[in-house]
Amino acid sequence: MRPIIEMDHVTFGYGTTSVLQDVSLHLHFGQFAALVGPSGAGKTTFLKMVTGLLTPTHGTVAINGHKFGDPLPPRIGYVPQIETVDWNFPVTAGQVVLMGVTNTSGLFPWVSRADRQRADELLDQLGIGGLANRHIRDLSGGQQQRVFLARALISNPDLLVLDEPTAGVDMRTAESVLHTLAHLNQDGLSILMTTHDLNAAAAHIPWVICLNRRVIAQGTPEDVYTEDILNETYQGDFMVIHQNDMLFVQQRPHHHTLRDILPNPTPGETVP
Amino acid sequence: MDILLQPFQFEFFRNGTLAAVLVGGLCGMIGVYIVLRGMSYIGHGLSHAVFGGAVVSFVLGWNFYVGAGLWGFLAAVLINQTVRRTRINADAAIGVITTASFALGVALISRYRRFTRSFDAALFGSVLGVTPEDVLVVAVVAAMVALVVFFRYKQLLFMTFDTQVAQVYGINTAWLDTLFALALAAGLIASMQILGVTLIAAALVIPAITARLLTDRFDRMLLMSIGMGMLTGFFGMYLSYYLDIASGASIVLLQASVFAVVLGITSFQKRATQRLMHTHV
Numbered sequence: 001m002r003p004i005i006e007m008d009h010v011t012f013g014y015g016t017t018s019v020l021q022d023v024s025l026h027l028h029f030g031q032f033a034a035l036v037g038p039s040g041a042g043k044t045t046f047l048k049m050v051t052g053l054l055t056p057t058h059g060t061v062a063i064n065g066h067k068f069g070d071p072l073p074p075r076i077g078y079v080p081q082i083e084t085v086d087w088n089f090p091v092t093a094g095q096v097v098l099m100g101v102t103n104t105s106g107l108f109p110w111v112s113r114a115d116r117q118r119a120d121e122l123l124d125q126l127g128i129g130g131l132a133n134r135h136i137r138d139l140s141g142g143q144q145q146r147v148f149l150a151r152a153l154i155s156n157p158d159l160l161v162l163d164e165p166t167a168g169v170d171m172r173t174a175e176s177v178l179h180t181l182a183h184l185n186q187d188g189l190s191i192l193m194t195t196h197d198l199n200a201a202a203a204h205i206p207w208v209i210c211l212n213r214r215v216i217a218q219g220t221p222e223d224v225y226t227e228d229i230l231n232e233t234y235q236g237d238f239m240v241i242h243q244n245d246m247l248f249v250q251q252r253p254h255h256h257t258l259r260d261i262l263p264n265p266t267p268g269e270t271v272p
Numbered sequence: 273m274d275i276l277l278q279p280f281q282f283e284f285f286r287n288g289t290l291a292a293v294l295v296g297g298l299c300g301m302i303g304v305y306i307v308l309r310g311m312s313y314i315g316h317g318l319s320h321a322v323f324g325g326a327v328v329s330f331v332l333g334w335n336f337y338v339g340a341g342l343w344g345f346l347a348a349v350l351i352n353q354t355v356r357r358t359r360i361n362a363d364a365a366i367g368v369i370t371t372a373s374f375a376l377g378v379a380l381i382s383r384y385r386r387f388t389r390s391f392d393a394a395l396f397g398s399v400l401g402v403t404p405e406d407v408l409v410v411a412v413v414a415a416m417v418a419l420v421v422f423f424r425y426k427q428l429l430f431m432t433f434d435t436q437v438a439q440v441y442g443i444n445t446a447w448l449d450t451l452f453a454l455a456l457a458a459g460l461i462a463s464m465q466i467l468g469v470t471l472i473a474a475a476l477v478i479p480a481i482t483a484r485l486l487t488d489r490f491d492r493m494l495l496m497s498i499g500m501g502m503l504t505g506f507f508g509m510y511l512s513y514y515l516d517i518a519s520g521a522s523i524v525l526l527q528a529s530v531f532a533v534v535l536g537i538t539s540f541q542k543r544a545t546q547r548l549m550h551t552h553v
Contacts, residue, residue: 051440078440089308089433090490099433102426103442109425109491135488155441 002065004029004159004190005050010059012045019045021214023059027192027207032185033218034201035194037211038234043194046211047163050192051078064158077152079162082144082169087137093147094119094132100154115154122150126180142173149180153189160184162193166200178204198225202247221247279513288399288466288512288519291407292505295463296475296523298414300501301421302459303480304494305452308432313363314351314456316473317370321347322460323469324377331380337409337461344457347373352449399466399512399519406465413462417455421494424448429490466505467520475501475520478527485531485538504530 005027012020019042027033035043048054049061052068060067063074077100097119098111105115123129126146128139136144145165152160165181166174174197182204185191195201201208202221210216210224210233217229225247230238234251241248279285306315322344329339347369354365421428430438431445439445460472467475483496508523515522 053436053439073442076440078437080434080437084434086433090484090488090493091429091433092489095429095490096433099426099430099438100441102430102438105426107423109422137488 002029003027004031004064005192006060006062006065007049008060010049010056010061012042012049012054012056019213020049020056023211023215025209025215025218027190029190030185030188031207032181032191032205033193033207033209034205035192035209035211036196036198036201036233037216038236041212041233043211044163047161047192047194050159051076051161074159075155075157077155077157077160079145079148079152079160079165081164081167082141082148083164083167085136085144085148089136092133092135093123093128093139093143096136096147097122097132097150097154100151104155118154119150122153123147126150140173141169142176145169145173145177146180149177153184158190160189160191162191164194164196166195166197174200175204198230198249199247202249225249276510279510284400284402285509285513287402287404287407289506289509291402291410291466292399292509292519292523293502294407294410294414294505295466296479296501296503296505296508297498298410298417298459298501299463299467299472299475300479300483300497300499301417301494302456303476303478303501304483304490304497305428305432306456306476307480307484308490311362311366312473312477313366314348315460315476317351317366318344318348318456319460319464319469319472320374320377321370322373322457322464324373324375326464327377327380331384340461340464341457343373344460345454348453348457349450352453356446398468399509402465410462410466413458417459420451420455424451428452467523468518471520471524474524475527478524478531479504482527482531482534485534500527500530 003026005025007023007025010020010023011018023042023046035046037043045054049056050063052061052074055068063076066072066074068074094116098105098115101115101118105112120129120132123132123146126149128143128146128150131139131143131147136147139147149162149165152162160181162181165177169177178200181191181193193205195205202225206220207218208221208224209218210229212233212235216233217224225240227238227240230236230240230249237252239250239252241250280289303315306312322340325343325347326336326340328334328343329336332339350369351362351365354360354369355362358365360368427438427443427448430441430443431448435445463472463475479497479500480493482500483493486496487493504523504527508526509519511517511526512519512522
């Protein structure tokens with residue numbers, strides 16, 4: 001199978017701080033993968049490499065065989081974290097969707113009938129038809145997420161990249177977003193997303209990449225969700241529970257005593 | 273009717289009004305992008321930087337528009353690059369670069385006291401000195417900025433909404449930033465004679481924020497801001513004539529009054545809607 005993402009021996013750092021070290025990863029066409037790891041593991045930097053926002057210090061990145069800077073750049077649909085969006089910006093849902101075709105929709109400010117039709121179709125397909133003229137602030141969290149998904153899809157991308165699409169939304173909305181992504185993947189779209197929700201990833205995403213400055217492991221959730229791999233990725237103490245053909249991950253609770261928390265008592269002082 | 277037409281018998285008023293209308297529209301257009309990018313302070317800062325450039329160009333015997341324009345453009349690019357490449361925030365970068373430039377202008381003025389007087393107009397705005405050539409410069413700059421906004425409307429909208437994501441979608445934001453800096457510098461220089469360095473910032477910001485209160489759509493906000501800038505430019509000139517006050521001050525005061533009225537009405541409407549919803553719940 002042809003790779004959609006080819007990342008070979010990629011190293012990147014900010015100043016003297018190394019964020020990614022010799023990362024090599026090939027993601028194939030039609031794969032739906034979740035990038036998991038603790039905060040500071042380099043997930044956002046990884047996505048910035050994949051979307052061309054950052055250039056590796058060493059190594060190469062190619063999307064569908066195209067490198068960034070090539071005359072024919074990679075076609076990527078990108079959905080940012082909705083927490084980073086300026087919700088007071090004066091745009092409607094429809095206008096946001098149409099931003100996805102900015103560079104291919106002609107020189108004039110107005111929108112072609114074909115683009116508008118495609119935007120309406122996508123909004124319908126994602127279950128938010130009829131909301132095109134609403135201001136983005138007036139939509140629910142799930143609807144907002146879908147608007148940005150529609151913007152990413154309108155240019156028929158080779159790869160869909162999402163940064164924490166389940167962050168900042170309630171559990172039901174997160175489920176619904178993941179279902180939508182699974183449907184898109186069934187239609188053949190390659191998807192890479194970051195998430196902190198290991199259990200949702202186990203339930204909905206067929207391929208998981210564990211990252212902590214380097215790729216610790218990758219594979220199906222069944223392969224990757226082992227205590228050893230998760231402990232190494234998160235530098236924590238995890239337990240993996242199998243129940244009714246489902247996988248659950250839980251961090252072991254810390255049993256602190258006052259002795260663990262309080263500083264060593266001075267001579268003569270007693271700790272209760 | 274005669275009273276209304278009376279000021280137009282004077283050439284200075286005809287030139288000044290035409291320039292004020294064009295400047296109002298120009299500032300209204302640029303101001304929308306400035307306000308939405310959270311860079312309201314840049315108008316204030318850059319106009320001061322341009323002032324420094326104007327003094328330097330005078331001292332060196334350069335053409336005012338070339339010298340001040342180049343200075344303003346370089347200051348805008350320097351601010352953008354400082355923000356992009358360092359950890360310094362936009363407000364701090366604007367503060368350092370533009371104030372240093374203004375200080376240079378003040379230092380040169382205090383050194384060469386002989387031309388202090390002619391810079392009063394640059395600081396506070398005056399229609400008396402507006403020549404047909406000045407009107408032509410304003411018209412050319414307004415037309416060029418309008419063309420940039422027209423042909424780069426979608427790219428500018430996307431970049432203003434989210435610069436980083438716009439880059440992922442293939443928009444050359446570095447180039448657009450430079451183009452915008454050029455348009456801003458040109459707009460400021462063209463507006464200096466009418467509004468004055470100290471009042472340009474208000475003319476950039478007030479029409480845009482007033483329009484923002486009235487609409488949730490970007491296209492309408494842009495048109496409203498331009499319209500308000502032009503109308504307040506026109507009627508501000510009347511006020512300036514009849515009240516015998518500086519043109520820049522009358523235009524900005526009129527804009528501030530319109531803003532206050534719109535703010536009052538929209539706040540009242542919002543409260544009334546909330547009360548109605550509360551009653552129904």
